[in-house]
Amino acid sequence: MKILVVDDEQDVKVLFEQRFRKEIRDGQMEFVFAFSGEEALIYLNRHEHEAVLILSDINMPGMSGLELLEQIKQKYHKPPPVVMMITAYGDKENYDTAMQLGADDFLTKPLEFNLLKEKLKTIS
Amino acid sequence: MNNESNIQVLQDQIDQLNKEAWNIRVNDSTQSHVLSKKAFLLAEDINYAKGKAEGYRTFAFCLIRLSKHIEALEYSEKSLALFESLNDLDGKSSIYAYFGIIQRSLGNYSASLEYLFKSLELSQQTGNKESESLTCYHIAVTYKYLGEFETALTHLLQSLSISRQNNYWISESYSLNLIGLIYFETGDLSNALDYYHQSLSFRQKAGDKWGEAGCLDNIGIIHFKLKDNSAALDFCSRALSISRAIADKKGEANSLFHLGNIYEQLADFKKASACYNDSLLIRRDIADKKGETEILLFLAGLYLKEDLAEKSQQDIFELLNKALQLGEEMNAPDLLAKIHLGFYTACKHFNRYQEALTHIETHISLSKEIHSDAVNQKIQNLEISYKAEKSRKEAEIYRLKNVELANLYEESNRQKEEIEITLAELRSAQAQLIQSEKMASLGELTAGIAHEIQNPLNFVNNFSEVNKELLTEMNEEIAKGNFDEVKALAKDVTDNEEKIIFHGKRADAIVKGMLQHSRSTNNATKEPTDINALADEYLRLAYHGLRAKDKSFNATMKTDFDESIGKINVIPQDIGRVILNLITNAFYVVDEKKKSPHPLKGGEPYEPTVTVTTKKLGSPSGDGGKVEISVKDNGNGIPQKVMDKIFQPFFTTKPTGKGTGLGLSMSYDIVTKGHGGELKVETKEGEGAEFIIILPNKP
Numbered sequence: 001m002k003i004l005v006v007d008d009e010q011d012v013k014v015l016f017e018q019r020f021r022k023e024i025r026d027g028q029m030e031f032v033f034a035f036s037g038e039e040a041l042i043y044l045n046r047h048e049h050e051a052v053l054i055l056s057d058i059n060m061p062g063m064s065g066l067e068l069l070e071q072i073k074q075k076y077h078k079p080p081p082v083v084m085m086i087t088a089y090g091d092k093e094n095y096d097t098a099m100q101l102g103a104d105d106f107l108t109k110p111l112e113f114n115l116l117k118e119k120l121k122t123i124s
Numbered sequence: 125m126n127n128e129s130n131i132q133v134l135q136d137q138i139d140q141l142n143k144e145a146w147n148i149r150v151n152d153s154t155q156s157h158v159l160s161k162k163a164f165l166l167a168e169d170i171n172y173a174k175g176k177a178e179g180y181r182t183f184a185f186c187l188i189r190l191s192k193h194i195e196a197l198e199y200s201e202k203s204l205a206l207f208e209s210l211n212d213l214d215g216k217s218s219i220y221a222y223f224g225i226i227q228r229s230l231g232n233y234s235a236s237l238e239y240l241f242k243s244l245e246l247s248q249q250t251g252n253k254e255s256e257s258l259t260c261y262h263i264a265v266t267y268k269y270l271g272e273f274e275t276a277l278t279h280l281l282q283s284l285s286i287s288r289q290n291n292y293w294i295s296e297s298y299s300l301n302l303i304g305l306i307y308f309e310t311g312d313l314s315n316a317l318d319y320y321h322q323s324l325s326f327r328q329k330a331g332d333k334w335g336e337a338g339c340l341d342n343i344g345i346i347h348f349k350l351k352d353n354s355a356a357l358d359f360c361s362r363a364l365s366i367s368r369a370i371a372d373k374k375g376e377a378n379s380l381f382h383l384g385n386i387y388e389q390l391a392d393f394k395k396a397s398a399c400y401n402d403s404l405l406i407r408r409d410i411a412d413k414k415g416e417t418e419i420l421l422f423l424a425g426l427y428l429k430e431d432l433a434e435k436s437q438q439d440i441f442e443l444l445n446k447a448l449q450l451g452e453e454m455n456a457p458d459l460l461a462k463i464h465l466g467f468y469t470a471c472k473h474f475n476r477y478q479e480a481l482t483h484i485e486t487h488i489s490l491s492k493e494i495h496s497d498a499v500n501q502k503i504q505n506l507e508i509s510y511k512a513e514k515s516r517k518e519a520e521i522y523r524l525k526n527v528e529l530a531n532l533y534e535e536s537n538r539q540k541e542e543i544e545i546t547l548a549e550l551r552s553a554q555a556q557l558i559q560s561e562k563m564a565s566l567g568e569l570t571a572g573i574a575h576e577i578q579n580p581l582n583f584v585n586n587f588s589e590v591n592k593e594l595l596t597e598m599n600e601e602i603a604k605g606n607f608d609e610v611k612a613l614a615k616d617v618t619d620n621e622e623k624i625i626f627h628g629k630r631a632d633a634i635v636k637g638m639l640q641h642s643r644s645t646n647n648a649t650k651e652p653t654d655i656n657a658l659a660d661e662y663l664r665l666a667y668h669g670l671r672a673k674d675k676s677f678n679a680t681m682k683t684d685f686d687e688s689i690g691k692i693n694v695i696p697q698d699i700g701r702v703i704l705n706l707i708t709n710a711f712y713v714v715d716e717k718k719k720s721p722h723p724l725k726g727g728e729p730y731e732p733t734v735t736v737t738t739k740k741l742g743s744p745s746g747d748g749g750k751v752e753i754s755v756k757d758n759g760n761g762i763p764q765k766v767m768d769k770i771f772q773p774f775f776t777t778k779p780t781g782k783g784t785g786l787g788l789s790m791s792y793d794i795v796t797k798g799h800g801g802e803l804k805v806e807t808k809e810g811e812g813a814e815f816i817i818i819l820p821n822k823p
Binding site for chain 2: 009011014015018019088108109110111113
C-alpha cells in the first residue's frame with residue numbers, strides 16, 4: 001500500500017519512517033512525502049493511481065491541506081483516493097470543512113500512531 | 125458696650141421701626157407716618173443705608189395718602205437711590221409704583237404707566253406676588269383715569285387672581301372697590317354695589333378703616349342715586365364717623381358733601397347747608413380747591429331754593445364770585461363752565477337777564493371748548509394707552525424671548541447632559557470592545573498556540589515512543605549479540621533524541637515569546653530616552669547575537685542618526701525590543717538572500733546591508749512633531765500576498781522552528797497601542813524592505 005504524507009514539517013518524514021519501520025521493512029507499506037500541497041499535486045499527477053491513501057496536514061504555507069483535499073476529491077482521480085486529514089487545529093470549523101470537502105477521516109496532532117495503524121489496517 | 129455692638133443695636137431698632145411702620149401703612153397711615161420718620165431720622169444719624177431707604181419709602185407712601193405728592197416724590201427719589209445702591213429689586217419695584225401713583229395724580233398718565241410697568245417687571249422678576257398684584261391694581265387705576273375701562277378691568281382681574289391665590293387682602297379689596305367704581309361710572313349700579321360690598325367685607329375684616337370709610341361712602345352714593353335716601357344716609361354717616369375717628373380729612377369732607385347731597389334730595393335744606401358748609405371748611409383747610417369750588421356751587425344752588433330765602437342775593441353772588449375766583453386761579457374750563465352756569469341760573473332767578481345771557485354764552489362757549497378738549501383728551505388718552513400697550517407688548521415679546529432663551533439654554537444643557545451620558549456609554553462600550561478584542565486576540569493566540577505547541581509536541585511524543593521501541597529492539601539485539609544492529613539502533617535513538625530536544629526547545633521558545641507578548645502591555649513607564657543611542661545599542665546586540673550563533677554570518681551595518689532629535693518619551697525596553705526585532709529580521713533576510721542560489725544581481729556581488737536611520741519629522745501642527753526610526757534591508761522584499769499578514773500573531777515566513785511569528789505583531793502592539801505611534805512597511809520585491817516606526821515626540 002502506497003501512502004502519500006503531506007506536511008510542511010520536514011521531521012514528519014523521519015518520524016513516519018521510524019514509526020512504520022517494521023511495516024516498511026516487511027514491504028507492507030510504502031511512504032512517499034510531499035512538503036507542500038503543490039508538491040503533493042505534482043506527485044499525484046505524475047503517479048496516477050499509485051497512492052491509495054493520502055495523509056495531509058492542513059496548516060501549510062501556500063496551498064493549505066483543505067485546498068489540496070478539495071482538488072483531489074473534485075478534480076483528480078476516479079475513484080478518488082482515501083484522504084485523511086491530520087492537523088493541530090482540531091476545532092469544529094476545520095473538522096466540518098474537511099468533512100464537507102470529502103475527507104475520509106480527521107486526526108489531530110500529537111498523532112496517536114497506534115490509532116493510525118489500526119485505521120490503515122482496515123483500509124488495506 | 126463698644127461702638128460696634130451699639131450700632132448693631134441701633135440698626136436692629138431702626139429695622140424694627142421700619143417693619144412696624146410698613147405693616148401698618150395701610151391701616152394706620154398717621155402712625156406709620158410718625159414711625160417711618162423716626163426710623164429714617166435715626167438711620168440718617170448712623171448713616172444706615174437700608175434703614176434710610178425703608179424709612180423714606182414708608183414715609184413716601186404715607187405722604188401719598190396725605191395727597192402731599194411733591195413731598196412724596198422727594199422721599200421716593202431718595203429711597204430709590206439707596207435701593208439702587210443696595211441692589212434691592214423689591215425696594216426699587218415699590219418706589220417705581222409710587223412714582224406711577226404720583227405721576228397719575230399730577231395728570232401725567234403716560235409717565236404713570238411707564239413707571240408702573242417698570243415696577244411690574246421688577247416684581248415679576250423677583251417673584252414678589254404681593255407687589256405684583258398691587259402694581260396691577262395701580263395700572264388699572266391709571267387706565268381708569270384714561271377712560272380705558274376695559275384695559276383697567278383686565279389688570280384688575282389679574283390683580284384679583286394673584287391676590288386670591290395668595291390671600292393678599294389689600295390688593296384684593298382695592299381691586300374689588302375699583303371694579304365697583306368702574307361699574308358705577310358706567311351706570312351699572314347694581315354690579316357696582318355688589319363689588320363695593322365685597323371690598324367692604326375685606327376691609328372690615330382686615331381693620332382697614334380708611335378703606336372701609338371709602339367703601340361705605342361709595343355704597344352710600346349708590347343708594348343716593350337709587351333715591352334710597354335712608355340707606356344712603358346710613359352708609360354716608362358711617363363713613364363720616366370713621367373718617368373723623370381716623371382724622372381722614374379728605375374722606376370726612378367727601379362724606380359730608382355726599383350727606384349734603386342726600387339732605388338736599390330729601391329737601392332738608394338746613395341740614396344740607398350745614399353739611400356743605402362743614403365740608404367746605406375742611407376742603408379749604410386741606411387746600412382742595414376743586415372740592416371747594418364744587419361745594420360753593422352746590423351751596424349757591426341750594427340757597428336759590430325757596431326755603432332758604434333768608435339768604436340774600438348778595439350771599440349767593442358772594443359764593444359764586446368766590447367760586448369764579450378759584451376757577452380762574454386753577455384755570456379749569458370744566459369748573460368755569462359750571463360756575464358760569466351757576467351765575468346764569470342765579471341771574472335768571474333774580475331777573476338779571478342781561479347778565480344771565482352773558483353767562484350762558486360763556487358757559488356754552490366753554491362747554492364747546494371742553495367738549496373739543498375732551499375729544500382731544502380722549503384721543504390723547506387713547507394714544508397713551510396705545511403706546512403703553514405697545515411698549516407692554518414689546519416688553520412681553522422681550523420677556524418671551526428671554527423665556528425662549530432660557531428654554532434654549534435649558535435644552536442645550538439637557539442635550540449636553542445627554543451627550544455626556546452617551547459619551548459615558550460609548551466609553552463603557554469602548555472599554556467592553558477593547559476587552560472583547562483582547563478576548564478575541566486571546567482566542568487567536570490560543571488557536572495559534574495550539575498549532576505551534578501541538579506540532580513540536582507531536583514530534584516530542586512520537587520520537588520518544590519510537591525511542592522506547594528502538595531501545596526494546598536494541599535490548600533484543602544485544603541479547604542476540606548482534607552489535608552492528610545495536611550500533612545502528614543506538615544512532616537512531618541519538619538522532620531522535622536530538623529531534624526531541626529541538627522540538628522541546630521550539631515549544632519553549634513559543635511559550636516564552638507568548639509571555640513576552642503579553643508582558644508588552646504591562647504598565648512600564650515612559651521616560652525620556654536617547655533614541656539614537658538605543659537604536660545603536662540594539663543594532664550591535666543583534667549583530668553580535670547572530671555572529672555568536674552563526675560564525676559565517678556577516679553583513680554591513682549602516683547608521684544615519686539625526687542628532688537633533690534629543691530625548692523622546694518612550695518605554696525604552698519596549699522600543700528596544702521592537703528595534704531589536706526589526707534589525708534581527710533584516711539581518712535574517714539579507715543572510716538568506718546571500719545564501720540563496722542567485723546572490724548576484726546585475727552582475728555585481730551581493731552585499732548584505734542593513735541601514736538604521738533616525739529622523740526628526742516636521743511639525744506642521746506646532747506640537748512636538750514626530751520621530752521616525754527606519755530599519756531598511758536589501759533582501760528579497762516582502763511578497764505582496766503576505767503583506768497583510770505580517771503583523772498577525774504567529775505569522776512567519778521563517779522555516780518551522782526558526783521564528784515564533786510573534787515578533788512583528790508584538791512590535792506592532794508596542795508601537796501603536798503602547799506609544800500611540802505607527803509601524804509601517806515599504807517594500808519592493810527583490811530589492812528589500814523598510815520598516816518605519818513613527819513615534820510622537822512628546823517631551
